[in-house]
Amino acid sequence: MNKYEVRKFEQMLTSINLGGWMSADQVLHLVLHFVGAAGQAYGNAKYFREKYREASAQLFLDPNHDVQVVPFNRVAWHVGDGRGKYGITNQNAIGIELCQDTSTGSNVWEWDFHPRTRLEAILVFAYLMKKFNVPLSRVVRHYDASRKSCPGNWMKDDWKKWKLWKKDLELYVTTGKLVDSQRGIVYIDKPGLEDSKPSTPSTPSVKLTNREVAKQVYRGDWGNGQKRKDRLTKAGYNYTAVQVEVAKYKEELKAGTKEPVKLPQSIGVYIFNTKVWVRTEPHEGKASITEEGYMYDKDDTISLEKVFTQDGWVWGQYTSYSKKQRFIKIGADGGKQFATKL
Template sequence: MALTGKSIEEKIYNFLYGRIKNAFGVSGLMGNLFAESGLVPTNLQNSFEKKLGYTDDTYTTSVDNGDYTNFVHDSAGYGLAQWTYWSRKENLLLFVRSRNQSIGDLESQLEFLYQELSTGYKAVLTKLKAAKSVREASDIVLTQYERPADQSESVKKKRASYGQKYFDKYAKTTGGKSSMGKTITTGFISATINGINVDSSIKCNADNYNSNASRNAAFVAMHYTGNSKDTARANANYFAGAGRNASAHFFVDDTEIRQSVALKDTAWGVGAKSYKHASCRNANCVNIEMCCTAGNYRISDKTKENAAYLCAYICNLLGITAAEVDTYVLRHYDVTGKNCPAQMAGSGNAEWAAFKARVKEILNGGASSGNSGSSSGTNGSFPATPFQVKVLVSDLNIRSNPSMGNNVKGQTGKGVFTITEVNDGWGKLKSGAGWIYLENKEYVTVLGSSSGSSQPAAPAKKSVEEVAKEVLMGDWGNGADRKKRLEAAGYNYAQVQAAVNRLCK
């Protein structure tokens, strides 16, 4: 069946929508394909062009006419999805040849991609068909289908932003509504934040906000109430009345945090006829109002501290890291230009810089007061080195130094690891592979002291044959990244690869 559309991207969208029937799923998938190949079906991985001495076109032609015979085993990413692992490249080659088409044929690659999803990645396809946001679909493709070494929050947001462009451009023809950020289905939170129980007993009048079953939020917008002196309770009471034409999710003062609007609903806090900010709007942000508790239209230090803790709590909910606060935590001033919060408005405002620094500090664990609710807790103290930890997730990043940033070397996989040094919540792997973050209990359990150098850094928990099967399913990545991850997890790379070769015979 011939592809339909005026451009390559439109043809890809129409083909995928015809199979997946979900604009969110299609757009999230396309955003990842764009990140991998720019939606160019003949794309040869850039780093291999010089190494192999080919361009996209000459590589494709040489594979097609048989002059180049190492397509399957050269480890070069190729095509829409940058297929890299030898068995997937072999399957692609056999598939297109069965259709008497070029290896770079767009329609053949799309058919092969869907065949992969329908057979080896059924769970991914099911989730794409049911996705309720571009971000949800994009994360699924990134972490369960493409599986690059860097799956950080910044990468997730970047790929979702690519997908959002396709959604905004094409979804109107196939149904759906625009979305961005993380899907929120939470209503009123039950949490203790900086020692204060969040109170939602006084709710906003339905006349003052938009009700949703769910929505997608990416930003936090900070405000001040602009009164001579007021309280969170007084503001909650005011917006419980009809006809206010405005609202906020939260009001904060020295002693109370009041939630007025459910997080899944759209508060009217940053609406305007024109905007300074490119993408923050009422629909995709959480609005927090700081009360003028100090009098004379000013916010007290205690209110700012409570607001910083609340802001950090919402950041955790939305997946905003400390490194991303400057991008996703905004003032009303940043969104529309309104002088709000007045004492924090304007460029280069030191008070606003201090507020954001406090939010970052709390997100990084520099918080003395315990918050409870959605948090699972942290590992706050560690035994003397060397000691062992159990990694509970398959994709914990290994970094070249003990800090966040663009320094990901690979991922651990699940298993037990020996830590030889601790630096600010980061643990150095005995294997020498790098550093892992130890403080998140959802990712890591501290087991206790190691008995010494005779213990391997990561004792293997599965047989070599079991791991080889996981390799064939794509669970351990490709090339040098796979080798690093296997060795970091305590497996002998040569033994695993030999088992893989046996299984493929």
């Protein structure tokens, strides 16, 4: 296998977070997403495979793996929030989620894609363009389907990084040249000739505080035991100091002592510190719980479109990727929080 051929799609197929059948000639669009979380391909695949989430995608890409969660001939729930307003729907689009490199910033909006993930996205999209006869003009962002801020880490400077990637994709499918113009890397200068400057894992461009690293450790980004210690030390962090912050962070989550929710500036991505029911209306009681009995678990994340107070609770509202309006409690008004804004 050529070093720069698309990787094998590892199968972790869901039986619950998917819709009906989708024939090859129904595929009109290929949609690029960012995961908006710290997890990598296997973690995200497991998240969408095992529990009902009202969301999914066909593929998840990270620096080392391409994992398939929904078959290409089945509908994934990834752009239903647009309700077809811009012509891109779950029924005519394949969704590809790119995992993020948490060493490149302090939150999901700053975490860029690892160079190898960005490269793999070019290879995968080129492969699917050919497989489903999708032109470059219909390789789009989630933003194009619903105006959601996705991929949110590429929004800065009028979507500069997205535009560079799209040009690199065009160059590859038209000439066979494979480059990363964002970083000035040339992988293949001419078809059949691999350049001697391939990407290597990046080191953190922004040195995070021990507190910020502790949150990553808590999520599992740095592994466990000796492996965690070795990785942190190699990256230039004081292992003991980070572990102290991890312990503090755990206690804060347990006690619910996070900063109070500030309204109305609180729309965005939240991480839960406990299990919370998803509801069809912003009301307490069993009647408002979704028919499927769907819950967000501890450490799950969600992107909220609206945050408001009602009946003593702080509620978050969002449109599920299966096109349904959903509500979820993120805390008591002036009291304990169930989720914290990232």
